[in-house]
Amino acid sequence: MNLINGYMVIVTAIRESPLRVVLTAGLILAFAWSCEAAPAAGGGGPKVRAPAAAGLFYPKDAAELRQMVQTLLKGASGLQVPGKIRGLVCPHAGYVYSGIVAAAGYRQIDPSIKRVILLGPSHHFPLRRPSIPRVTAYHTPLGDIPLAGFTSELRRLPLFKCIPEAHHREHSLEVQLPFLQVVLKDFEIVPVLTNAGDPKALAAALAPHVNENTLVVASSDLSHYYSYDTAIRLDRICTDAITRGSFSDMPLCQACGKQAILTLMHIARMKGWQAMLIDYKNSGDTAGGKDRVVGYASIGFADKKEISGKMKNSLSAQEKKALIRLARSAIEARLKKGTKVERPQAPSPALTANRGCFVTLHKDGRLRGCIGTIEPVSPLVECVERNAENAAFDDPRFPPLSEEELPDTDIEISVLSVPEALPFKNGEELKQKLQPRVHGVILSRGFHRATFLPQVWEELPDKERFLEHLCLKGGMPADAWKDPATSVQVYEAEVFGEKDF
Numbered sequence: 001m002n003l004i005n006g007y008m009v010i011v012t013a014i015r016e017s018p019l020r021v022v023l024t025a026g027l028i029l030a031f032a033w034s035c036e037a038a039p040a041a042g043g044g045g046p047k048v049r050a051p052a053a054a055g056l057f058y059p060k061d062a063a064e065l066r067q068m069v070q071t072l073l074k075g076a077s078g079l080q081v082p083g084k085i086r087g088l089v090c091p092h093a094g095y096v097y098s099g100i101v102a103a104a105g106y107r108q109i110d111p112s113i114k115r116v117i118l119l120g121p122s123h124h125f126p127l128r129r130p131s132i133p134r135v136t137a138y139h140t141p142l143g144d145i146p147l148a149g150f151t152s153e154l155r156r157l158p159l160f161k162c163i164p165e166a167h168h169r170e171h172s173l174e175v176q177l178p179f180l181q182v183v184l185k186d187f188e189i190v191p192v193l194t195n196a197g198d199p200k201a202l203a204a205a206l207a208p209h210v211n212e213n214t215l216v217v218a219s220s221d222l223s224h225y226y227s228y229d230t231a232i233r234l235d236r237i238c239t240d241a242i243t244r245g246s247f248s249d250m251p252l253c254q255a256c257g258k259q260a261i262l263t264l265m266h267i268a269r270m271k272g273w274q275a276m277l278i279d280y281k282n283s284g285d286t287a288g289g290k291d292r293v294v295g296y297a298s299i300g301f302a303d304k305k306e307i308s309g310k311m312k313n314s315l316s317a318q319e320k321k322a323l324i325r326l327a328r329s330a331i332e333a334r335l336k337k338g339t340k341v342e343r344p345q346a347p348s349p350a351l352t353a354n355r356g357c358f359v360t361l362h363k364d365g366r367l368r369g370c371i372g373t374i375e376p377v378s379p380l381v382e383c384v385e386r387n388a389e390n391a392a393f394d395d396p397r398f399p400p401l402s403e404e405e406l407p408d409t410d411i412e413i414s415v416l417s418v419p420e421a422l423p424f425k426n427g428e429e430l431k432q433k434l435q436p437r438v439h440g441v442i443l444s445r446g447f448h449r450a451t452f453l454p455q456v457w458e459e460l461p462d463k464e465r466f467l468e469h470l471c472l473k474g475g476m477p478a479d480a481w482k483d484p485a486t487s488v489q490v491y492e493a494e495v496f497g498e499k500d501f
Contacts, residue, residue, distance in 0.1 A: 090298055
């Protein structure tokens with residue numbers, strides 16, 4: 001990471017919003033005030049859009065830029081999307097801030113991609129309609145990227161209006177290009193800036209051009225300039241809405257590229273794609289302070305058919321035993337001096353993959369604590385260790401577990417599949433779709449959210465009672481589950497405990 005740290009010298013003034021540097025530096029590129037960039041030297045050559053963010057958001061030296069991108073791709077982690085990624089939500093801040101999050105998605109895209117539709121906001125100039133520049137290529141220090149041939153056809157549609165001022169200094173699309181140039185070989189782009197208009201109509205115009213060799217990228221950061229903890233809460237609303245495909249919750253999302261994201265979500269609905277959170281961080285995690293942060297997420301979209309059934313029943317008996325030992329030793333280490341946490345040595349890929357999990361404690365057959373993480377945002381071993389401690393000592397419903405109670409306490413672990421949206425028209429249809437003892441259920445409505453694990457069906461086998469209790473748990477009216485405006489997701493759980501071994 002020496003290269004990245006060295007580059008911090010160049011961008012320390014950028015902080016969480018590199019846009020301020022662009023403004024204060026008075027960066028004005030020599031473009032004609034038309035939808036055409038300056039022609040190449042000689043006067044009659046192809047019109048190429050020159051970079052505006054090189055040297056500010058990322059290095060302007062080609063070798064340094066390539067090395068930085070490769071370092072980010074190698075160092076990135078996050079959820080591995082089961083299936084070919086068809087769409088990505090990626091951040092667009094300076095690479096020292098958001099590059100590691102963007103890389104978590106880009107490292108997974110299929111190198112055979114030949115076309116990339118880029119959607120992003122215009123930060124410098126307001127747009128009432130989507131805008132596509134009249135250029136033949138975009139240039140970065142890594143070379144030229146041609147525009148797709150059908151781009152001129154799109155530009156002539158009444159839906160679009162070419163606004164040259166919006167493209168001249170805009171970074172939201174440009175910062176995606178070096179990642180694509182390193183990961184892909186020969187590809188073409190369709191650059192679209194969008195701040196307003198009907199995202200569904202834009203999606204309908206673009207969808208016919210989305211084939212097996214197309215990637216759709218929505219460029220967006222999340223919340224801006226809140227405290228670290230507040231940003232996490234606000235950004236979770238946004239990432240939850242995107243991964244659930246919940247358009248009704250998107251007004252609460254504070255992403256700057258919300259129109260681009262909504263367009264991608266509509267394309268996903270048309271194409272049968274499902275969204276999955278790959279990685280989330282904010283500038284307080286990467287290269288900034290924690291007082292005023294900006295949120296970043298990488299969210300991948302893949303075909304639902306490719307995702308279905310994966311990440312379920314994937315652990316061996318040996319791996320389950322290792323997780324049980326890990327959970328108990330994590331609790332013992334907090335209670336008994338000199339006790340060490342028994343983390344798996346050379347853990348298998350199944351244990352290091354990002355998974356959601358819950359740890360449940362029972363004493364004398366009664367619940368003694370249960371805490372978990374629904375989204376697959378951390379390696380399974382870390383998820384189990386953290387939630388074992390939380391269930392024992394931080395469940396607000398119970399006092400902290402004592403050393404005297406530990407011998408009589410049983411540990412159960414639930415490893416979750418990736419939650420999937422469950423659309424429904426009314427309460428009756430929802431009840432028909434739910435599978436008792438199979439589905440864990442997540443209900444979301446605005447700022448309210450709650451889940452029941454599949455095991456809860458044992459206590460509440462009646463579907464209406466199950467859903468009513470879940471609504472009340474989340475601070476919602478008991479009948480909120482009947483309203484299609486309430487978002488419903490389901491998941492399955494691989495459940496095992498100490499009694500099984």
